[in-house]
Amino acid sequence: MATASTTSTFDVLRIREDFPILNRKVNGQPLVYFDNAATSQTPQQVIDVIVDYYSNYNANIHRGVHALSQEATDAYEQARIKLQKHFNIPQAYQTLFTSGTTHGINIVASGFSEILKAGDEIIVSALEHHSNIVPWQMLCEKTGAVLKVIPMTDSGELDMNAFDALLSAQTKLVFVNHVSNALGTVNPIEEIIAKTHQVGGAVLVDGAQASPHIKADVQALDVDFYVVSGHKMCGPTGVGMLYGKEAWLEKLPPYQGGGEMIDQVTFEKTTYAGLPHKFEAGTPNICGGIAFGAAIDYMNAIGFDAIAAYEHELLVYATQQLLEIEDLRIYGESKDKTAVISFNVGSIHPYDIGTILDKLGVAVRTGHHCAQPIMDFYKIPGTVRASFSFYNTKEEIDVFVAAVKKAVSMLG
Structure with missing residues (x-):
């Protein structure tokens, strides 16, 4: 004992x-x-932040001139900055709030549906969660792109020699989790990113399982997209983050249309807002975002x-x-x-x-x-x-x- x-x-x-x-x-x-691995528990410090929001300054953000709206907006945007700093994201506007990892993956998949063409190749690993398989299958059905799979070994690791053989000039996207949710395997994402970039492809890393254990540095990794969920990191459910390199976020079309993601709307034409609002249509999970920031603070205080x-x-x-x-x-x-x-x-x-x-x-x-x-x-x-x-x-x-x-x- x-x-x-x-x-x-x-x-x-x-x-x-x-x-x-x-x-x-x-x-x-x-x-x-x-x-x-399914969801972490929530410390009292984060619970208190949730209660404080609904007790004292519950209001919609970015739109109101009254005090509550301004307080909520400030708290929400400060949470975005906390995420930016935690993951070493170059600019706060590259830090997109989502409803979770699955939402972030689907934003990227939707955007690439306008870019990929028949014969392009995308690669996933055999260690993926369904949320990092199904959207890419749907993308291939829509575009005619070809899905390839990095095989796994009996020890639960990726066969990197097979990955080398899969890469080609047709490789446009590679999707891999940082850590396998089913096995706990930490994948060699640095090597995967570097090799994919050598053939001109982009890489999305599913960081949902890594984020409670590993402090990812997106600039050091040179990753194109990185997605996480707040509820894996002592935060609430229904909130997450998508990081993207600025050039990619500017290139991808909006995922949803609605309020907040617009610049000007007429019945003849609509123009879209800049980052990050281009991808954040509608009223967000304001309390969730603020609490996610508090959870980041809590975990960083422990180290x-x-x-x-x-x-x-x-x-x-x-x-x-x-x-x-x-x-x-x-x-x-x-x-x-x-x-x-x-x-x-x-x-x-x-x-x-x-x-x-x-x-x-x-x-x-x-x-x-x-x-x-x-x-x-x-x-x-x-x-x-x-x-x-x-x-x-x-x-x-x-x-x-x-x-x-x-x-x-x-x-x-």
């Missing part, structure tokens, strides 16, 4: 005090929340280096404990991975294990994790996925492992 306070200088017990939900019980047991080191400690500990269980197989054994463990035990269906774990107060995700091609590669229906965050403890891992052992004894 481990004791967090003696195995690490990371003050996890103090951090846990910020998360009220961690005090609740599920089925009479203390909650052990290991579904962080991403400290978060990564502590979560790696959890990953190593949990991996060692789980591998002591007979017939347990972990999927995704990349040398570089985040704190995610996907596993099965023998022929037991992952759903059955997950159901028993829930009865014991342990929250994990089961199924294909919106990454069905990965499961097809391994010829399995899905996995049990335990994903850890900086507010989890080794004691919780002990509870989780004991629960898995109990489930196996009941189902085996």
Whole structure:
């Protein structure tokens, strides 16, 4: 049995005090929340920002001259600047608020539907979430472009030699996640970006799973587009960010028409607003954007280096404990991975294990994790996925492992 306070200088017990939900019980047991890859929990500091907005200055932004509107506008635009600084984005207007990663991907896919032509090639990886597969399939159906796939290896890594062979002068776009949501694999996006640029293609990186663990520098990466979701980073659901290089954002047409994204409207012709408003039609999730900024502040106050080191400690500990269980197989054994463990035990269906774990107060995700091609590669229906965050403890891992052992004894 481990004791967090003696195995690490990371003050996890103090951090846990910020998360009220961690005090609740599920089925009479203390909650052990290991579904962080689906959504992280929200600290009181962010909850307070949400309550403060609706209690004190709830108003529409950018349009009003009254005090509440100006206060809301200032807070929303300050949140945009927080995101800009966090991801080292050159200009605030290249930081687009979205409803989440999926929305950001679809904005780019919609824009490229006006650019691509039949015979152009786009590449995705075998490790993608469905949200980074389906929009590109739809794009190919619309334009006649050809979709190619970077294959994966048995260890859950991308076959980079195969990627080299896929690249050509016809490659216009490459889409890859920074971190696999199903396996935790950290992909070599620097190499992918550099090689794609050599053939004249653009790269979109899905940073949804990386952003809670890795502080991405979009300028250092030289990435063309980067997308994230607030709810993976201790923020609320329904808000995210799309970064794009300025030349691309100017070139792509608007995704939606409506208020805010216009310059002049007549019945004869409409002209569009400049960045970022060109892509932000309608009333946005104002409170969500402000709270996203607060979540960025919260995580940066802890420090991403400290978060990564502590979560790696959890990953190593949990991996060692789980591998002591007979017939347990972990999927995704990349040398570089985040704190995610996907596993099965023998022929037991992952759903059955997950159901028993829930009865014991342990929250994990089961199924294909919106990454069905990965499961097809391994010829399995899905996995049990335990994903850890900086507010989890080794004691919780002990509870989780004991629960898995109990489930196996009941189902085996």
